[in-house]
Amino acid sequence: xxxxxxxxxxxxxxxxxxxxxxxxxxxxxxxxxxxxxxxxxxxxxxxxxxxxxxxxxxxxxxxxxxxxxxxxxxxxxxxxxxxxxxxxxxxxxxxxxxxxxxxxxxxxxxxxxxxxxxxxxxxxxxxxxxxxxxxxxxxxxxxxxxxxxxxxxxxxxxxxxxxxxxxxxxxxxxxxxxxxxxxxxxxxxxxxxxxxxxxxxxxxxxxxxxxxxxxxxxxxxxxxxxxxxxxxxxxxxxxxxxxxxxxxxxxxxxxxxxxxxxxxxxxxxxxxxxxxxxxxxxxxxxxxxxxxxxxxxxxxxxxxxxxxxxxxxxxxxxxxxxxxxxxxxxxxxxxxxxxxxxxxxxxxxxxxxxxxxxxxxxxxxxxxxxxxxxxxxxxxxxxxxxxxxxxxxxxxxxxxxxxxxxxxxxxxxxxxxxxxxxxxxxxxxxxxxxxxxxxxxxxxxxxxxxxxxxxxxxxxxxxxxxxxxxxxxxxxxxxxxxxxxxxxxxxxxxxxxxxxxxxxxxxxxxxxxxxxxxxx
Numbered sequence: 161x162x163x164x165x166x167x168x169x170x171x172x173x174x175x176x177x178x179x180x181x182x183x184x185x186x187x188x189x190x191x192x193x194x195x196x197x198x199x200x201x202x203x204x205x206x207x208x209x210x211x212x213x214x215x216x217x218x219x220x221x222x223x224x225x226x227x228x229x230x231x232x233x234x235x236x237x238x239x240x241x242x243x244x245x246x247x248x249x250x251x252x253x254x255x256x257x258x259x260x261x262x263x264x265x266x267x268x269x270x271x272x273x274x275x276x277x278x279x280x281x282x283x284x285x286x287x288x289x290x291x292x293x294x295x296x297x298x299x300x301x302x303x304x305x306x307x308x309x310x311x312x313x314x315x316x317x318x319x320x321x322x323x324x325x326x327x328x329x330x331x332x333x334x335x336x337x338x339x340x341x342x343x344x345x346x347x348x349x350x351x352x353x354x355x356x357x358x359x360x361x362x363x364x365x366x367x368x369x370x371x372x373x374x375x376x377x378x379x380x381x382x383x384x385x386x387x388x389x390x391x392x393x394x395x396x397x398x399x400x401x402x403x404x405x406x407x408x409x410x411x412x413x414x415x416x417x418x419x420x421x422x423x424x425x426x427x428x429x430x431x432x433x434x435x436x437x438x439x440x441x442x443x444x445x446x447x448x449x450x451x452x453x454x455x456x457x458x459x460x461x462x463x464x465x466x467x468x469x470x471x472x473x474x475x476x477x478x479x480x481x482x483x484x485x486x487x488x489x490x491x492x493x494x495x496x497x498x499x500x501x502x503x504x505x506x507x508x509x510x511x512x513x514x515x516x517x518x519x520x521x522x523x524x525x526x527x528x529x530x531x532x533x534x535x536x537x538x539x540x541x542x543x544x545x546x547x548x549x550x551x552x553x554x555x556x557x558x559x560x561x562x563x564x565x566x567x568x569x570x571x572x573x574x575x576x577x578x579x580x581x582x583x584x585x586x587x588x589x590x591x592x593x594x595x596x597x598x599x600x601x602x603x604x605x606x607x608x609x610x611x612x613x614x615x616x617x618x619x620x621x622x623x624x625x626x627x628x629x630x631x632x633x634x635x636x637x638x639x640x641x642x643x644x645x646x647x648x649x650x651x652x653x654x655x656x657x658x659x660x661x662x663x664x665x666x667x668x669x670x671x672x673x674x675x676x677x678x679x680x
Contacts, residue, residue, distance in 0.1 A: 197303075197304070207309065210312075211315055215319065216452065217240060217289065217290045217319075219239065219454060219556065220239060220452055220454045221236070221238065222235060225453055226453045226454050233278075233282050235455070236455040236456070237282060238282040238285065238456070239456020240287075240290070240456070241460070241556055242455070242457075243283035244326070244623040246282075247279065247626065248627065249621055249623065249626070250264075250485075251267050251270050252642075253488065253490035253629065254625055254642075255485060255487055255534070255620065256485070256522060256525045256643070257464075257485050258483070258525055258526045258528060259484050260526055263277040263278045263280075268525060269644045269647040270645050270654055271647035273680065275662040275676060277662070280662060280664050283326065283330060284663070287334075288667075291323050291337060294316040294319050294320035295341070299339040302339070311371075314370050315379065315380050317363055317367050318380040318385055321360045321363045321364055325388060328353055328356050328399055329627055330661050332399075334350070334351060334356065334674070335347075335349070335674070336348070336355060347670075347673050348671070348673065353400060357399050361392060364389050368385045369382075371384075373418075377444070378444055383415050383442060384443040384559065386415050387415060387442055387564070389407075389408075389411045390415070390564075394570075394571075395627060395630075398631055405571055405575040405577040406577050408577065409568075412564055413579050415442070415564050416561075416564060421561040422440060422561065423440050423561055423565075423595050425595070426542065427509060427595060428508070428542060429542045430557050431536050431537045431554065432540060432541055432542035433539050433540055433542075433552075434544070437543070438560075440562065441557045441559070441561075442560055443557075443559040444556060444558060445558055447553055448551075448553050449550070453551040454551070457556060458552040462537050462539050463552070464482045464485045465533045465535065465537070466478050466481035466482065466533065468481035469481070471533070473548070474548040476535060477538055477546060477549065478539055478549075485533065486518070486522070486532060486533050486534070487534045487621075488522050488525075489531075489643060490643060491534075492510070492520075495507055495509065495510035495617065499520045506597050506599075507596050509596050509598070512536045514532055514534075515532050518530070522644065524649075525643075537554060537621070539552040558623065562592050562618050563615075563618075566588075568584070569586075569606065570608075573607070573608065573611060574608045574611065582603060585606065586602075593614070612628065635658070636654050636656045636657075636658050655679060656679075657680065660677045663676050663677055
């Protein structure tokens with residue numbers, strides 16, 4: 161049974177006021193019959209439900225099932241996690257989508273981006289839905305004294321920082337709005353990437369020693385905060401032009417040495433319906449097939465990667481196959497340069513592609529049988545037999561230990577960070593590989609390119625790939641080409657300004673202080 165956060169207690173139905181409220185940074189009063197103060201006065205235990213609702217904003221579309229939406233955007237298309245997958249994985253090398261609906265072609269071919277693409281707007285709007293809701297709760301909790309108040313406030317500060325992290329990573333700038341801005345009616349000024357980075361860094365450093373080492377499944381603890389700090393510092397050279405790899409090493413080492421996490425015995429356990437039992441997952445985004453249904457959590461990944469016409473979808477716990485997502489050879493080619501080599505690989509991760517009836521090369525990304533669907537995520541339990549359901553109950557492992565091990569290796573081998581060494585890096589990488597029955601490597605093989613490839617083998621479709629490619633200077637330009645990069649089958653160079661997404665035009669219309677990113 162998944163832990164307490166699994167049952168989302170919908171006490172508040174937060175929503176913005178006005179049709180363009182998602183990008184109106186200050187129009188954030190929640191629509192409730194009671195104010196937060198009144199609600200907490202009547203029921204102090206409501207804190208638990210309110211905080212759970214904030215966590216759920218990263219996976220669900222709204223409070224009343226899959227058809228409800230917290231924002232004005234489409235309930236099915238716009239959830240936060242769906243945006244992470246769309247903008248991190250489909251814009252990169254390993255995953256492609258064939259649907260071609262308005263704007264999705266531009267993501268999957270990494271071409272023709274502009275501020276009118278609805279998928280950029282969806283993620284931007286979700287960021288600026290989550291941040292004000294956190295601000296509301298932080299403001300109220302600062303003036304009440306109830307059991308659990310301090311922890312709830314710090315959890316809200318973490319979730320706000322997580323939302324800002326995606327703003328920093330994806331758009332590079334935006335409006336910095338905090339609880340101090342509640343009640344302000346004038347549009348706030350634009351904040352630079354450095355200003356946003358500094359704010360998030362300061363917030364996380366303040367709450368990190370205040371968070372408990374254990375906080376229940378699906379909730380932020382000390383090590384979850386450490387993970388976000390490590391991610392922030394790992395990418396600092398990209399974000400603000402200042403390398404902070406030594407700082408990243410501090411928090412990577414803390415997770416490894418103090419967190420108590422362990423690699424799951426079997427790789428597939430991390431992506432099955434009972435992955436709440438995995439000792440590897442540091443921070444999941446919760447899914448449930450009954451109580452928290454959404455087209456935006458892992459339902460999007462599982463159903464989107466299946467075909468009811470050509471695949472035994474019930475074997476993967478699904479009742480629907482949407483024929484949308486396939487891996488490209490840039491992913492499964494990391495295991496073998498041909499279909500026969502892929503089939504001959506002993507690596508468990510190499511077996512997680514549906515190859516029957518599909519072509520190794522993606523000659524046409526719109527053709528379902530070109531490329532191999534990924535069956536990495538499934539809606540079946542790992543340990544016991546389960547029945548298929550319409551929605552996925554598999555949690556999304558946003559942070560897990562294998563990522564930390566590979567981050568350590570990158571810090572040691574590529575950046576020679578303080579507190580790391582190459583022997584430990586080699587051992588950690590080989591632990592990741594041997595867990596999946598892949599051959600151990602030697603110290604001579606542990607190169608920068610190998611680490612990036614291993615991150616692809618291990619972490620693709622988990623919302624990291626675009627950021628990784630940018631950090632390794634492989635995303636833009638022509639020094640690394642993948643299928644359909646730049647809207648050509650063989651791939652081509654793309655301009656440097658694609659390292660950031662365009663600011664949505666709707667957001668710029670709502671706040672005249674926002675300027676467009678260079679190149680758009």
